[in-house]
Amino acid sequence: MSAAVTFWIASGLILLGMLIMSAAIYGMIRLPDLYTRLHAASKAAVLGVLPLLIAISMTGDPAIIFRAILIGFFLLFTTPVAAHAIAQAAYARGELMQTPGARDESGLGLATKPAPAGQASNPERSAERSKTEH
Amino acid sequence: MGVAMTIFLIAIGWTALLLGVCGWVTIRASSLTMRILGLETFTLILVALLVLFAHLRQQAFYLDAAFFLILLSFTGTLAAARYHGTWKVFS
Numbered sequence A: 001m002s003a004a005v006t007f008w009i010a011s012g013l014i015l016l017g018m019l020i021m022s023a024a025i026y027g028m029i030r031l032p033d034l035y036t037r038l039h040a041a042s043k044a045a046v047l048g049v050l051p052l053l054i055a056i057s058m059t060g061d062p063a064i065i066f067r068a069i070l071i072g073f074f075l076l077f078t079t080p081v082a083a084h085a086i087a088q089a090a091y092a093r094g095e096l097m098q099t100p101g102a103r104d105e106s107g108l109g110l111a112t113k114p115a116p117a118g119q120a121s122n123p124e125r126s127a128e129r130s131k132t133e134h
Numbered sequence B: 001m002g003v004a005m006t007i008f009l010i011a012i013g014w015t016a017l018l019l020g021v022c023g024w025v026t027i028r029a030s031s032l033t034m035r036i037l038g039l040e041t042f043t044l045i046l047v048a049l050l051v052l053f054a055h056l057r058q059q060a061f062y063l064d065a066a067f068f069l070i071l072l073s074f075t076g077t078l079a080a081a082r083y084h085g086t087w088k089v090f091s
Helices: A003-030 A032-059 A062-092 A124-133 B003-027 B033-055 B060-087
Strands: none
Touching: A003 A032, A003 A124, A003 B003, A003 B033, A032 A124, A032 B033, A062 B033, A062 B060, B003 B033
8 A cells, every 4th residue: 555545544544533532522511411421422532542543553663553452452441341330330329310301210210301292202112111001 | 844744733733622621521520420431531532642642753652651541541430430339449
């Protein structure tokens, strides 16, 4: 592969990573509660760093490639565990679910806002529930 | 200044901006759990910045720093989240 093609692919990957990370931060600001923010931050931030690691691997230096692969694997394995621990802590502390239409199936009553009028929180579940009730 | 340098400078500037916004979100967070999440994300963006520097300078030691940062962040997040949720780090 020529150097010019490698350069443009690496640049595209860097811009893609920036875009995904921006989406993660936008999600952290815009989403209503911790559970949904966790979704945005943990997934999008990791998926934003991975294209950068692929871009840096295209340099061809074995020392950099080895470290980039190590970081990529470590990120893929540790971030879900950390996100799970944060979600578990939030749930144990009774952090409220403020997304409209969210359902807390444990019965602790953490869901605070009902779905908007005329809109079921989860249409499939609502249909199943109405079948079992009747 | 070449195209490559321009792209890297834009990427580094944008990442630094994201870092600032993430820091602001962390400081203004409504709960401690949200702050833990903010710090975790802050570290991930810092890792992205270090990866960009490694690419710019073609030096592997920036990646060593990034790796140890991830390691520290993971341990710290796990300990903080467990302590905040159950008041004990080890079960």
